[in-house]
Amino acid sequence: MNGNGSTRREFLTLVGTSTAVLVVAGCTTNQTAAPPVPSGGVFAQPAESHSVDGRLAVTLVAEATMVPLGTGTRYAYTYNGSTPGPTLRVRPGDTVVVTLQNRLDTDTNLHTHGLHVSPTGGSDDVFVMVRPGGEHTYTYDIPADHPSGLFWYHPHAHGHVAEQIAAGLAGAIVISDDLDDITEITASTERLFILADPSIGDSKAILATSQMGRMQGREGDIVVVNGIVQPTVAVVAGTLERWRILNSSASRYYRLALDNHQLHVIASDGGRLTAPVTVSEILLAPGERTEVLVTPIAAGSNRLRALRYDRGSSGMGGGMGGRASTSTAETVIATVNVTGTAAAAALPPSLAKLSPISPTITATRTVTLAMGGGGGMGGGSMMAFTIDGKSFVPGRTDITARLGTTEQWSIRNTSVMDHPFHLHVWPFQIIDGPPTSGWKDTVNVPARSTVTIRVTFTDLPGRTVYHCHILDHEDLGMMGIIDVTP
Ligand SMILES: [Cu+2]
Numbered sequence: 001m002n003g004n005g006s007t008r009r010e011f012l013t014l015v016g017t018s019t020a021v022l023v024v025a026g027c028t029t030n031q032t033a034a035p036p037v038p039s040g041g042v043f044a045q046p047a048e049s050h051s052v053d054g055r056l057a058v059t060l061v062a063e064a065t066m067v068p069l070g071t072g073t074r075y076a077y078t079y080n081g082s083t084p085g086p087t088l089r090v091r092p093g094d095t096v097v098v099t100l101q102n103r104l105d106t107d108t109n110l111h112t113h114g115l116h117v118s119p120t121g122g123s124d125d126v127f128v129m130v131r132p133g134g135e136h137t138y139t140y141d142i143p144a145d146h147p148s149g150l151f152w153y154h155p156h157a158h159g160h161v162a163e164q165i166a167a168g169l170a171g172a173i174v175i176s177d178d179l180d181d182i183t184e185i186t187a188s189t190e191r192l193f194i195l196a197d198p199s200i201g202d203s204k205a206i207l208a209t210s211q212m213g214r215m216q217g218r219e220g221d222i223v224v225v226n227g228i229v230q231p232t233v234a235v236v237a238g239t240l241e242r243w244r245i246l247n248s249s250a251s252r253y254y255r256l257a258l259d260n261h262q263l264h265v266i267a268s269d270g271g272r273l274t275a276p277v278t279v280s281e282i283l284l285a286p287g288e289r290t291e292v293l294v295t296p297i298a299a300g301s302n303r304l305r306a307l308r309y310d311r312g313s314s315g316m317g318g319g320m321g322g323r324a325s326t327s328t329a330e331t332v333i334a335t336v337n338v339t340g341t342a343a344a345a346a347l348p349p350s351l352a353k354l355s356p357i358s359p360t361i362t363a364t365r366t367v368t369l370a371m372g373g374g375g376g377m378g379g380g381s382m383m384a385f386t387i388d389g390k391s392f393v394p395g396r397t398d399i400t401a402r403l404g405t406t407e408q409w410s411i412r413n414t415s416v417m418d419h420p421f422h423l424h425v426w427p428f429q430i431i432d433g434p435p436t437s438g439w440k441d442t443v444n445v446p447a448r449s450t451v452t453i454r455v456t457f458t459d460l461p462g463r464t465v466y467h468c469h470i471l472d473h474e475d476l477g478m479m480g481i482i483d484v485t486p
Contacts, residue, residue, distance in 0.1 A: 040229070040230055040231075040232060040335075041070065041228040041229055041230065041231045041232070042228070042231060042232060043191070043225070043226075043228065043231035043232060043233040043234075043334065044226060044228060044231070045087070045191070045192055045226060046082065046084045046085065046086060046087050046171065046172065046192065046194065046226055046227075047080075047082065047086040047087070048086060048087045048088075048089055049086050049087070049088055049089065050089045050090075051088075051089065051090040051091060051094045051096070054091075054093060054094050054095065055094065055095050055096075055097070056088060056090055056094060056095075056096045056097070057096075057097040057098075057099075058086065058088065058096075058097070058098055058099070059080075059098075059099045059100075059101060060079045060080060060085060060086075060098055060099070060100050060101070060110070060153075060171075061079065061080050061081075061101045061103060062077060062078070062079060062100065062101065062102050062103060062104050062108050062155070062164075062169060063077070063078055063081070063103040063104065064076070064077055064078075064103075064104060064105075064167075064204065065078050065081060066202065067081075067082065067083055067168070067227065068227075069198075069200065069224075069227075069229065070229050073202070074198060074200050074201065074202065074206075075167075075201055075202050075203055075204065075206055076167055076168035076198065077104065077164055077167035077168045077169045078168055078169075079169060079171055082227070083168030083169070083170070083196075083198075083227050084168070084170050084171050084172065084194045084196070084226060084227060084248065085153070085169070085170065085171030086171055087171060087172040087173070087174060087192060088153070088171070088172070088173045088174070089174045089176065090142060090173065090174070090175055090176075091142075091175065091176055091177060092142055092143065092144050092145060092146040092147075092148070092175060092177050093142060093143070093144040093146075094142050095139065095140070095141055095142070096139075096140040096142065097137060097138070097139050097140075098110060098137070098138045098140070098153075099135055099136070099137045099138075100130055100135060100136050100137075100138065101134075101135040102130040102131065102132055102133065102134050102135065103132075103133070104132060104164070105132050106132065106157070106160050106163075106164075107129045107130065107131055107132070107157045107160060108129075108130055108155045108157050108160065108164060108169070109126065109128050109129055109130050109136070109155055109156055109157050110136075110138055110153055110154075110155065110156070111124060111126050111153065111154060111155070111156035111424070112124050112140060112151060112152075112153050112173060113151055113152045113153065113154060113287060113422075113424075113441070113442075114149075114150075114151035114152070114173075114269055114270045114289075114427070114441045114442075115140065115142065115146075115151050115173065115270075115425075116143060116146055116147075116425060116426065116427060116460065117140045117141065117142060117143075117425070117460065118141070118425075118460045118462060119424060119425050119460065119462040119463060119464035120461075120462035120463070121462075122137070122138060122139050123138065123139060123140050123141070124138070124140065124424065124425065124464070125138075125462075125464075126156040126424070126464060126465060127394070127463075129157055142175065143459075146175060146177075147175070147177075147270050147271060147272065147427075147439065148175045148176050148177040148179050148180060148272065149174075149175055149267050149269070149270035149271065149272060149289070149291070150172060150173075150174055150192075150244040150245075150246060150267070150269075150270065150289045150291060151172070151173040151174075151175065151270055151289075152170060152171060152172050152173055152194075152246055152248065152289075153170070153171050153172075153173055154169055154170045154171075154248070155169050156465075158392065158394070158474070158475065158479070159475050160475070161250075161471045161474055161475050162209075162214070162217075162218060162250045162251070162471035162472040162474070162475050163207050163209075163475075165248065165249075165250050165471055166196075166197075166198065166199065166207070166218055166220060166249070166250040166471075167198070167206075167207055168196070168198065168227075170194065170196070170246075170248040171194075172192055172194060172244075172246060174192070174244065175270075179272060179351065179352055182348045182351065183348070184240060184345070184346055184347060184348040185240075185242060185266075185348060187240060187345075188239070188240040188241060188242040188293065188345075189235070189239060189240070189241050189242065190242045190243075190244070191233070191241065191242070191243050191244070192226070192243075192244050192246075193225050193226065193243055193244070193245040193246070193334070194225065194226050194227075194246045194248050195223065195224075195225060195245065195246065195247050195248060195249060195254055195284070195333065196220075196223070196224050196227070196248050196249055197219055197220035197221075197222065197223050197224070197249045197250075197252045198220045198221070198222065198224065199218075199220040199221055200220070200221045200222060209472070212314070213472070214472040214475070214476060215314040215371075215383055215472070215476070216251070216313065216314050216417075216472075217250065217251030217311075217417075217470035217471070217472045217473060218250055218251055218472055219249070219250075219251050219252045219328070220249075220252070223252075223254075223306065223331050223333055225333060225334050230332055230333070230334060230335065231334050231335075232334070232335045232336075232337055233304075233334055233335070233336045233337065234337050234339070235294075235296050235336055235337070235338050235339075236296070236338070236339055236340055236342075237296050237297050237298060237299065237338050237339065237340040237341050237342040238296075238297065238340065238342025238343060238344070238345055239296070239345055240293055240294075240295060240345035240346075240347075241293065241294040241295075241296065242266075242291070242292075242293055243291070243292050243293075243294060244289065244291050245282075245284065245289060245290050245291070245292070246289045247284040247285065247286050247287065247288050247289070248286075249286050250286065250470070250471040250472065251286060251470045251471065251472060252286070252328065253283065253284065253285050253286070253309045253311050253328070253418070253444075254283070254284045254306045254309075254333070255281055255282070255283045255284075255306055255307040255308070255309040256281060256282045256283075256284060256290075256304065256305070256306060256307075256333070257280060257281040257282075257304075257305055257307055258294065258302055258303070258304050258305075258336065259302035259303045259304075259305070259336075260298070260300070260302050261294055261295070261296065261302060261336075262278050262279065262280060263278070263279050263280070263281070263282060263292040263293075263294065264276040264277070264278050264292055264293040264294070264295070264347055265277045265278075265279060265282065265290060265291070265292050265436075266291050266292065266293055266348075266351055267289075267290065267291035267438060268288075268289075268290060268291075268436040268438035268439075268440055269288060269289050269427070269438070269439065269440045269441050269442060270289070270427065270439060270441065271354075271427065271436075271438030271439030271440060272291075272351050272352045272354075272438060273351055273352075273354070273436070273437055273438045274350060274351060274352060274353065274354050274437060275348075275349065275350050275351055276293060276347050276348065276351070277436075281307060283309065283434075283444065285418070285420035285442065285443075285444040285469065286420055286442075286469045286470060286471065287420055287422050287441075287442040287469035288420065288442045288443075288444070293347060294336075295344040295345050295347070296336070296338040297338075297341065297342060297343065297344050298338060298341050299338050299339055299340060299341055300337075300338055301335055301336070301337050301338075302335070302336045302337075302338065303332045303333075303334075303335060303336075304332070304333045304334040304335070304336055305330055305331065305332055305333060306328065306330065306331045306333055307330055308327065308328060308329060308330050309327070309328055310327035310328075311327075311417060311418040311447075312415070312416045312417035312418055312447040313416065313417065314371065314383065314416075314417060354437055354438070356429075357406065357428075357429045357454050357455075357456055358406040358454075358456055360406060361406055361407065361408045361454070362402070362405035362406055362407060363401070363405065363407045363408075364407065364408045364409070364410070365399070365407060365408075365409050365410070366409070366410045366411075366412055367387060367388060367409050367410070367411045367412065367421075367466075367480075368386075368387065368388050368389070368412045368413075368414060369386075369387055369411065369412065369413045369414070369415065369419045369421065369445060369468060369478060370384075370385075370386050370387075370389070370413075370414045370415055371383060371384070371385055371386075371415040371416075371417065371473075372384065372415070384476075384477065385468070385473045385476040385477045385478040386477060386478065387466075387467075387468075387478055387479065387480045388480065390480070391476075391477030391478075392467075392474075392477045392478070392479040392480065392481075394481075396481060397463065397481050397482075397483045398480035398481050398482065399466075399480060399481070399482040399483070400482075400483050400484075400485060401457050401482060401483070401484045401485075402457065402484070402485060402486075403457050403458075403459070403461045403484055403485060403486045404457065404458070405456070405457055406454060406455070406456040406457075407454070407455055407457070408431065408452060408453070408454045409428075409452070409453050409454075409455065410450050410451075410452045411443075411445050411450065411451045411452070411453065412445075412450045413445040413446065413447060413448065413449055413450070414448065415447060415448070416447050416448065417447055417470075418444055418445065418446050418447055419444075419445050419468040419469075419470060419473065419478065420442050420443065420444045420445070420468060420469040420470065421442065421443055421444075421445050421451070421466065421467075421468065421469070422441060422442040422466065422467055422468075422469045423441060423455065423466040423482075424441075424464040424465055424466065425460055425462075425464050426455050426456070426457055426458070426460075426484070427439040427440065427441050427455070428440055428441070428443075428453040428454060428455040429453065429454050429455075430443060430451065430452070430453055431452040431453060431454050432450075432451065432452040433445075433451030433452060433453070434451070440453075442469055457484045460484075461484045461485055461486050462483070462484060463481060463482070463483045463484075464481070464482060465479050465480065465481055465482070466479070466480055466482055467479035467480070
């Protein structure tokens, strides 16, 4: 297969599928009755593909199919027949060639979330669209100095993103390097947790979401780990567990805590920390990743839970077939069964030298995330999702930055809902916001607050996007285009 026969087109022809301003009227309810779902599966990892001699070539077939769920099945969008799709394991300096075949009935494409790779030239170009029945070959040259960590791939076809990811289109990319040779980490048991919250049913009808559901950001009926309902993880006291956790949900936040255990954070998104940071809970917004070490010491059963979290409300009333609130009830995500009794395994005292971001700022910007307009909140005729007062328009460049410069952005959220802000291609550090020293590519900006980041446009010029990672909000227009020019 090669890219020459690929079907591509620009965003421009797609815009009719997405409305920047949404008329709120006649909200519909989900018509598919959710079947009962048994819990208590056995923990398992997605299939894996490894690079060999610096190269990995894979074909991903996006297709609607029935997949196992508990003892039953559910309707899903899959890569190569499964959700999540295969994990791609590669190293810095590798070339990764992905041929995406679209067997859906809507446009799709591929974004490599968090990878510092070119946004142009057949690489991580989200303006490429693959039509139903078409295919496209992406070639990603991963820089030799790329950080190790957990990244992921998913569709980015504006107007269809929330639906396609919520239906199951997501997979992990793990970049490993010499940092993974730290003695304690080499001896640990590595596990990948891809968190998702599918809507359950046996037909495409489960993908229908009310207008209010889109404004709130759709949430599914249940939470799964690697497609499995409440899996049981068997671990041994005295050993070190290394968990890579991805929030692949379209909108749901996870405030994670493990009974009787602290979580020792070693990476945020793709950015390794300088030393483990011990916490009792972690908030993961859509798109975010965390990497934690866990040190079981005593036999017993422990729940990995998502604690209650309220990410705010669009302000629309209830009674329209959707929830008026986005406050999630406490949810058991997995059960961790420990056998034996032993002293806690040693943590690595240090992990990596953090390359500090440039102290010299060449530009400052305020980027404002807002909801409202039209008839306004609560009364309800229309609501717009905007960045700097504008809903997304393909072809319009909203920010131009110069290659080789460092900018400081104050990301201001004037709305009553949280919005996770994501910038493609160039990772950033948080100057004022959630406390982490690691490099990030997605950061939650809580309702009515501001987060300040600093980003260096080191290399890889080109045009790409920044947006809210509540994917319904992105589809409704909360996205802008940045052009980094030499
Ligand atoms: Cu949002």
